[in-house]
Amino acid sequence: MKRVVSRGSGVVLIWALNLTILWAVAWAIFDPDAMTVALGAWMAGSVLVWAASAWWRERRAGRPSDEQPLTIVDASHATALLAIAIIAALLATQFGPWLAYISAGIALVAAGGLVRERRAARASLEQVRAAGREERPT
Amino acid sequence: MSLAVDTARQYEDLFDLYWPIAVGVMAVIWLGLLVLAVRYRRREGDETWPEQTHERPRAEAAYVALLAIIAAVLVFFTFTTMGSLTADLPAESASGAGQPDADPSETPAAAITVDVVAARWNWRFRYRGLGIEQVGGGRSIPTLVVPVGDVRFSATSLDVIHSFFIPYLRFKRDAFPERRTNFTLGFRKPGFHEAEGRCAEFCGLRHAYMNFHVWVLERDAFRRWVRARQGRAPQELTPALDRDGRRR
Amino acid sequence: MSTAVRPAPPRTRLVALLTSTDHKHVGLLTGATALIFFALGGLLAVLMRTELAQSGLQVVSDEAYNQLFTIHGSTMFYLFASPIAMAFALYLVPLQIGASQIIWPRLALLGFWLLLGAGVFMYSGFLLQGGAGKAGWFAFDPLSDDVGTPGTGQDLWTLAVILAALSGILQAACVLATIVRRRAPTMTMLRMPVFSWSALVSVLMVVTSYPALVLAMTLLYVDRTTSAAVYDGAMGPIVYQHLFWFFGHPVVYVVFFPFLGAVAEAIATNSRKRFFGYPFMVASLLIFAALSMAVWGHHMFTTSAIENRYFALTTTAILVVAGIEYFDCMGTMWRAKIRMRSSMLFALGFLALFLIGGLTGIFVASPPLDYHVHDTYFVVGHFHYTLFGGTVFGMFAGIYHWFPKVTGRLLDERLGKLHFWLMVPGTLLTFIPMFVLGHDGMTRRISNYAADRGWDGLNTLSTIGSYVIAASLLVFLVNLLRSLRSGTVAGDDPWDGHSLEWATSSPPPQHNFDELPPVRSYAPLMDLREERWRS
Numbered sequence: 001m002k003r004v005v006s007r008g009s010g011v012v013l014i015w016a017l018n019l020t021i022l023w024a025v026a027w028a029i030f031d032p033d034a035m036t037v038a039l040g041a042w043m044a045g046s047v048l049v050w051a052a053s054a055w056w057r058e059r060r061a062g063r064p065s066d067e068q069p070l071t072i073v074d075a076s077h078a079t080a081l082l083a084i085a086i087i088a089a090l091l092a093t094q095f096g097p098w099l100a101y102i103s104a105g106i107a108l109v110a111a112g113g114l115v116r117e118r119r120a121a122r123a124s125l126e127q128v129r130a131a132g133r134e135e136r137p138t
Numbered sequence: 139m140s141l142a143v144d145t146a147r148q149y150e151d152l153f154d155l156y157w158p159i160a161v162g163v164m165a166v167i168w169l170g171l172l173v174l175a176v177r178y179r180r181r182e183g184d185e186t187w188p189e190q191t192h193e194r195p196r197a198e199a200a201y202v203a204l205l206a207i208i209a210a211v212l213v214f215f216t217f218t219t220m221g222s223l224t225a226d227l228p229a230e231s232a233s234g235a236g237q238p239d240a241d242p243s244e245t246p247a248a249a250i251t252v253d254v255v256a257a258r259w260n261w262r263f264r265y266r267g268l269g270i271e272q273v274g275g276g277r278s279i280p281t282l283v284v285p286v287g288d289v290r291f292s293a294t295s296l297d298v299i300h301s302f303f304i305p306y307l308r309f310k311r312d313a314f315p316e317r318r319t320n321f322t323l324g325f326r327k328p329g330f331h332e333a334e335g336r337c338a339e340f341c342g343l344r345h346a347y348m349n350f351h352v353w354v355l356e357r358d359a360f361r362r363w364v365r366a367r368q369g370r371a372p373q374e375l376t377p378a379l380d381r382d383g384r385r386r
Numbered sequence: 387m388s389t390a391v392r393p394a395p396p397r398t399r400l401v402a403l404l405t406s407t408d409h410k411h412v413g414l415l416t417g418a419t420a421l422i423f424f425a426l427g428g429l430l431a432v433l434m435r436t437e438l439a440q441s442g443l444q445v446v447s448d449e450a451y452n453q454l455f456t457i458h459g460s461t462m463f464y465l466f467a468s469p470i471a472m473a474f475a476l477y478l479v480p481l482q483i484g485a486s487q488i489i490w491p492r493l494a495l496l497g498f499w500l501l502l503g504a505g506v507f508m509y510s511g512f513l514l515q516g517g518a519g520k521a522g523w524f525a526f527d528p529l530s531d532d533v534g535t536p537g538t539g540q541d542l543w544t545l546a547v548i549l550a551a552l553s554g555i556l557q558a559a560c561v562l563a564t565i566v567r568r569r570a571p572t573m574t575m576l577r578m579p580v581f582s583w584s585a586l587v588s589v590l591m592v593v594t595s596y597p598a599l600v601l602a603m604t605l606l607y608v609d610r611t612t613s614a615a616v617y618d619g620a621m622g623p624i625v626y627q628h629l630f631w632f633f634g635h636p637v638v639y640v641v642f643f644p645f646l647g648a649v650a651e652a653i654a655t656n657s658r659k660r661f662f663g664y665p666f667m668v669a670s671l672l673i674f675a676a677l678s679m680a681v682w683g684h685h686m687f688t689t690s691a692i693e694n695r696y697f698a699l700t701t702t703a704i705l706v707v708a709g710i711e712y713f714d715c716m717g718t719m720w721r722a723k724i725r726m727r728s729s730m731l732f733a734l735g736f737l738a739l740f741l742i743g744g745l746t747g748i749f750v751a752s753p754p755l756d757y758h759v760h761d762t763y764f765v766v767g768h769f770h771y772t773l774f775g776g777t778v779f780g781m782f783a784g785i786y787h788w789f790p791k792v793t794g795r796l797l798d799e800r801l802g803k804l805h806f807w808l809m810v811p812g813t814l815l816t817f818i819p820m821f822v823l824g825h826d827g828m829t830r831r832i833s834n835y836a837a838d839r840g841w842d843g844l845n846t847l848s849t850i851g852s853y854v855i856a857a858s859l860l861v862f863l864v865n866l867l868r869s870l871r872s873g874t875v876a877g878d879d880p881w882d883g884h885s886l887e888w889a890t891s892s893p894p895p896q897h898n899f900d901e902l903p904p905v906r907s908y909a910p911l912m913d914l915r916e917e918r919w920r921s
Binding site for chain 1: 402404405406407491492495499500502538542545548562566569574575576586587590594598607624625628632668672675676677691695896
């Protein structure tokens with residue numbers, strides 16, 4: 001038990017089981033309406049899926065460790081642009097399609113920015129790794 | 139007289155079980171907080187660390203068991219009360235609504251059924267089979283006239299959600315469009331309750347003014363009222379009051 | 387860009403701040419935005435109380451009043467309480483679990499921007515013809531559809547809620563993923579501090595329940611703006627209520643748990659003892675959060691459309707897990723040497739005042755009692771003790787506790803105590819009369835009530851109380867602004883803290899830690915002290 005709870009995915013799983021029990025109680029003992037059953041199934045089912053995905057990622061990546069270098073993203077202009085595009089797209093439903101075109105334009109620029117940021121992050125990670133290899137020759 | 143449904147009585151009985159427990163718990167915890175805060179206050183200049191006790195699993199488990207017992211008692215009495223409230227009937231959609239479902243626990247005394255129709259921002263009370271309709275006017279609110287004893291209600295709405303609320307009976311039920319909400323209310327004593335009924339569900343601009351009077355008559359008086367009322371204009375034969383409760 | 391010199395971080399310019407993906411910056415921005423909306427929502431509340439002080443209409447019209455309580459409730463939930471809970475989690479959780487940054491930092495930043503959009507949308511309604519949203523913070527269909535409440539203000543309100551919900555989901559997902567994947571190598575789940583646990587259950591509830599709100603509001607928006615009649619028919623309004631309350635009840639715990647965690651940290655630190663009953667607390671938080679996902683139907687007791695017994699059972703069961711929290715907080719104070727700082731006072735205020743909300747919550751969990759008090763001022767009193775007595779008092783305990791970590795300066799203790807000693811009587815005076823009024827049948831969401839009801843006196847008291855609260859918040863504002871500029875420099879660990887955030891500088895450097903102390907329990911800094919005592 002303690003080993004399960006020590007892992008992130010284990011805790012999410014336990015929570016999912018809690019929800020499943022609550023849903024089962026409603027279903028088995030009481031006489032709930034269809035929406036109660038459906039929402040109960042969503043809450044138990046969706047959390048089970050997250051527990052499974054967390055477990056899968058933990059398995060694949062192993063335990064988090066100090067050894068892996070991390071890139072720290074310090075700023076992202078593209079994200080702010082993306083937010084503005086989303087907000088403009090929602091406003092377009094009120095004020096007409098012209099705003100949707102503008103929004104699409106901003107979104108394109110934002111997407112480009114995100115790709116550039118990702119490349120930069122990968123490049124710096126490569127640099128760190130290369131430097132690490134130089135420091136610790138094997 | 140005995141009522142099949144006495145919502146006010148049931149409410150008071152249950153409330154009388156809940157409040158002493160709540161007040162007791164509150165007194166214990168407030169007192170406990172006060173004692174702890176005073177007793178274990180750091181003395182001026184004391185820089186030492188206290189003894190590090192950080193668990194008492196047995197005591198805590200016993201405490202959890204006590205809480206579970208309290209919860210079980212409350213749930214038991216709540217369920218018991220609900221069992222005697224005949225109001226807890228399933229709603230049916232308006233299209234399929236002839237008579238409301240027969241309720242086994244209802245007495246035959248519940249002879250009359252009032253169809254409650256809510257619409258922004260007034261009420262309409264139709265007495266099933268009697269050909270009577272009580273409606274509010276532009277400046278006045280309607281009067282719900284009922285005999286002493288059990289009365290069946292079937293509520294619906296013409297627009298948004300409203301809620302039929304009679305505070306002194308400690309009871310309310312929502313009225314939905316295209317749906318019927320059925321419930322039974324028992325009226326114990328005759329009397330006129332000015333602007334006592336109200337809409338409890340927010341329904342827009344004039345929600346605050348969507349009230350109605352409740353007039354409970356002795357059974358004979360109610361029969362006389364019905365005879366006199368049949369075939370007359372809706373506003374007559376009810377105490378004429380304007381919205382602020384003044385007699386016109 | 388960043389320099390290696392530690393103690394004085396470079397003063398960040400606004401644009402840099404607004405695009406920063408550092409979890410501390412996103413947390414601060416989100417928190418500051420939330421506090422501004424707290425002030426705006428509070429202003430609306432004072433206006434409402436002023437109108438209600440006496441029977442009759444004196445200050446605003448019926449129409450304006452409906453906008454006031456709609457935007458007050460919406461602001462407090464969508465733009466203040468939920469964001470500030472996420473802000474605390476975003477800022478503190480990575481520090482407490484020894485992470486150098488969060489997972490998906492861009493999503494967290496996106497969340498902040500969407501929140502900003504939500505606020506602008508919601509408040510711009512006041513500038514439009516027809517006014518802002520006015521169908522209540524719950525916007526039940528059909529009142530909220532294009533026939534029930536036409537107008538651009540209500541459209542924008544609906545969009546604002548979608549944006550706010552998305553913002554919450556994004557930021558919660560970041561915190562959740564960070565807890566699962568970015569803990570320091572020795573930081574097992576059972577060594578996480580209580581605050582991080584409380585944040586974890588809170589974000590779990592967000593990612594499970596907020597999608598229902600997005601769905602409900604998107605369908606509502608489609609219903610409003612196209613010819614599709616999504617919520618029509620006999621079942622439509624019931625389906626809407628289910629979707630809404632499936633979000634609408636969990637949210638009150640989403641905004642409660644992190645501050646319960648803050649209170650736990652404040653009590654443990656000021657008591658100079660590690661938190662009492664940790665395994666019970668952790669278990670109770672998990673069960674508490676699960677139960678509170680399964681109680682949404684208690685908002686629908688009077689609809690005759692659901693299984694009231696089930697929801698009465700789950701709701702009443704909450705008293706057991708909530709009781710554990712009290713036991714553990716009070717156990718921490720037992721045999722302690724308590725320093726009565728402002729953070730401790732607010733923590734005690736939280737315990738004392740939330741209790742009123744919790745106990746009255748047991749009343750409204752019982753359908754036969756709820757049939758009377760539902761949609762009356764009794765319920766208004768009840769949830770203001772949970773949200774104001776609970777969330778807001780807990781938030782202030784957290785702010786007084788962590789302000790030195792975040793800013794490097796201490797808040798003024800004398801002003802903090804004045805703030806507290808004004809806010810407590812204010813809270814009692816404002817919300818206690820509501821229980822009596824509600825029990826006497828005063829319904830919610832009314833701008834006016836008849837003079838002959840005898841409700842004037844209690845309403846006037848309540849209004850006076852709201853002014854006292856406003857005054858106490860002004861004291862806090864003064865304290866905040868003064869301390870930001872000229873507060874005493876705090877140092878890394880002014881309180882003898884227990885958890886990792888006190889092991890780094892104040893404010894922490896961009897990468898959070900230069901060196902992590904060993905983690906062997908949920909109070910790693912206490913471990914170090916105890917080691918020193920032993921040697």
